[in-house]
Amino acid sequence: MCGVRLWHQWQHGIRNRGLRRRLKIESLDQLVAARKLRWAGHVARMGHERLPRRFLTSWIRNPRPHGRPQFTYGHSLNKTLEWAGISTDFAVWSELAQDRRAWRALILATAEYPPPPPPPRGGGGSGGGGGEGGGW
Numbered sequence: 020m021c022g023v024r025l026w027h028q029w030q031h032g033i034r035n036r037g038l039r040r041r042l043k044i045e046s047l048d049q050l051v052a053a054r055k056l057r058w059a060g061h062v063a064r065m066g067h068e069r070l071p072r073r074f075l076t077s078w079i080r081n082p083r084p085h086g087r088p089q090f091t092y093g094h095s096l097n098k099t100l101e102w103a104g105i106s107t108d109f110a111v112w113s114e115l116a117q118d119r120r121a122w123r124a125l126i127l128a129t130a131e132y133p134p135p136p137p138p139p140r141g142g143g144g145s146g147g148g149g150g151e152g153g154g155w
Contacts, residue, residue: 043132052099056126059096060116076109103129 023038039046045053065072075093097107105112105125116122127133 045130045132049129049131052102053126053130055096055099056103056105056129057123059100059112060119060122060126063113063116064119 023033027033028035028038036046059075062071062075067073067076100107100112103126105115115125
């Protein structure tokens with residue numbers, strides 16, 4: 020990262036955690052968890068007729084195999100919700116996800132280094148359509 024090679028880390032005792040803290044970079048686990056929560060919120064806002072929503076809320080009637088069942092997306096999502104401090108009850112978190120801005124703020128609150136706020140949208144300025152000049 021940032022010109023620090025593995026040899027430098029080993030030679031000078033630099034840990035990944037310290038390097039990420041200096042560069043203000045999230046860990047891979049946090050990035051994956053945030054993406055998973057964003058996707059879950061997106062699916063929760065879908066209509067019941069959409070296939071991803073049906074997969075998320077469906078139930079399989081076949082008996083489970085012997086031994087430890089496979090780690091499913093539902094198990095993974097519940098672990099991520101617990102990590103973020105959000106209720107694992109589908110009715111609760113899907114209701115929270117209906118408000119897109121509040122859901123995004125909730126996810127950003129779990130970040131160690133939240134991104135800066137986006138620039139305000141608005142008219143004017145150079146960019147966008149119309150006018151003269153090169154373009155497509």
